[in-house]
Amino acid sequence: MATLSFKEVKKTYPGGVAVIHGLDAEVSDGEFIVIVGPSGCGKSTLMRMVAGLETVTEGGILIDGKMVNHLEPAERDIAMVFQNYALYPHMSVYENMAYGLKIRGLSKDDIRDRVSVAADILELSHLLDRRPRQLSGGQRQRVAMGRAIVREPKVFLFDEPLSNLDAKLRVQMRLEIQKLHRRLRTTSLYVTHDQVEAMTLAQRMIVMNAGVAEQIGTPAEVFEKPASTFVAAFIGSPPMNLIPVRVDTLGRVRDEKGVGLNVPGRLVPNHMQDKECILGIRPEHMRLHTTGIPMEIEMVEILGSEQLVHGRHGETSIVVRCPVNETAKNPLQIGETIEVGDDGIHPLHWFDRATGKRIED
Ligand SMILES: Nc1ncnc2c1ncn2[C@@H]1O[C@H](COP(=O)(O)OP(=O)(O)O)[C@@H](O)[C@H]1O
Numbered sequence: 001m002a003t004l005s006f007k008e009v010k011k012t013y014p015g016g017v018a019v020i021h022g023l024d025a026e027v028s029d030g031e032f033i034v035i036v037g038p039s040g041c042g043k044s045t046l047m048r049m050v051a052g053l054e055t056v057t058e059g060g061i062l063i064d065g066k067m068v069n070h071l072e073p074a075e076r077d078i079a080m081v082f083q084n085y086a087l088y089p090h091m092s093v094y095e096n097m098a099y100g101l102k103i104r105g106l107s108k109d110d111i112r113d114r115v116s117v118a119a120d121i122l123e124l125s126h127l128l129d130r131r132p133r134q135l136s137g138g139q140r141q142r143v144a145m146g147r148a149i150v151r152e153p154k155v156f157l158f159d160e161p162l163s164n165l166d167a168k169l170r171v172q173m174r175l176e177i178q179k180l181h182r183r184l185r186t187t188s189l190y191v192t193h194d195q196v197e198a199m200t201l202a203q204r205m206i207v208m209n210a211g212v213a214e215q216i217g218t219p220a221e222v223f224e225k226p227a228s229t230f231v232a233a234f235i236g237s238p239p240m241n242l243i244p245v246r247v248d249t250l251g252r253v254r255d256e257k258g259v260g261l262n263v264p265g266r267l268v269p270n271h272m273q274d275k276e277c278i279l280g281i282r283p284e285h286m287r288l289h290t291t292g293i294p295m296e297i298e299m300v301e302i303l304g305s306e307q308l309v310h311g312r313h314g315e316t317s318i319v320v321r322c323p324v325n326e327t328a329k330n331p332l333q334i335g336e337t338i339e340v341g342d343d344g345i346h347p348l349h350w351f352d353r354a355t356g357k358r359i360e361d
């Protein structure tokens with residue numbers, strides 16, 4: 001068990017490509033942290049720096065308060081699970097899990113004990129003699145995790161470990177990883193580009209955008225109070241509606257063309273007068289046929305009991321998520337303009353248009 005700290009960590013690849021721009025984060029002992037962000041934002045680079053597979057350009061990475069920047073991977077007491085399991089094809093499941101321990105010189109008995117415990121946890125005991133090619137994708141993934149578990153490391157690193165699995169198996173493995181963490185309580189850093197995976201697995205998450213931590217918080221904090229328009233658009237499906245508006249000196253909300261939108265004054269924070277900003281409303285917090293924002297309907301997607309009503313207000317796309325029965329009596333016509341608005345229950349979100357940062361109310 002261990003804590004993990006990032007102090008102003010920067011990474012520039014040879015040739016001057018700056019990828020991580022000064023990350024500060026603290027992972028507590030036993031915590032499960034998910035780093036989530038789009039492809040190319042620097043997630044793998046960060047993991048590889050923690051593992052010691054990549055140098056740290058500036059700043060420090062500390063495990064249990066001790067700087068590890070210059071330690072070899074083998075000296076860091078970390079185990080990493082990759083997307084492409086990287087199993088040895090010519091070795092059995094048992095040998096794959098035992099190999100790292102053999103290299104480290106553990107006795108045969110110790111190795112047998114550790115592999116047997118890990119195989120038991122991961123329900124691999126009946127597969128120990130098989131070769132990787134005789135396993136399903138999910139089983140291979142479990143062997144890769146087994147290989148990490150037997151090392152009893154201070155920290156687990158997972159780099160998109162489920163991206164090669166189909167959707168159903170991913171959900172199942174997510175549950176297994178949660179169970180595993182509840183049982184072992186090993187400090188874990190888990191990387192994914194999938195916001196649903198991040199929301200369901202994380203105790204806290206770090207939302208990354210182009211090498212910068214946009215927000216660090218629990219899934220609920222990040223969802224309810226996104227720190228920027230990037231986070232607002234990245235977390236949640238469909239993403240939050242982001243409508244460029246201007247609040248006038250009397251606190252009235254106008255769209256980009258100066259047309260007044262019927263947003264009740266009580267929902268506009270007091271210090272917002274005379275500001276260019278972005279109004280954020282989650283699709284599931286909107287209603288059809290209310291006073292508010294005129295929207296021309298472009299498409300309706302029926303999801304079952306719910307529907308996504310897509311439309312636009314001027315240049316801005318808007319999605320409303322609502323029960324199907326809401327429009328049963330009055331079917332929506334494509335091309336028709338209706339008014340949509342907030343549900344009067346959930347708070348609205350306001351962002352500074354210039355910086356994209358959240359405006360606190
Ligand atoms: N060895 C390397 N040399 C130069 N640039 C790299 C190297 N590895 C990754 N990059 C660049 O760093 C950025 C972040 O990559 P990566 O950490 O793999 O992102 P992610 O895992 O979030 O998809 C990308 O723009 C990528 O092209």
Ligand SMILES: [Mg+2]
Nearest residue numbers: 043044045160
């Ligand atoms: Mg990656």
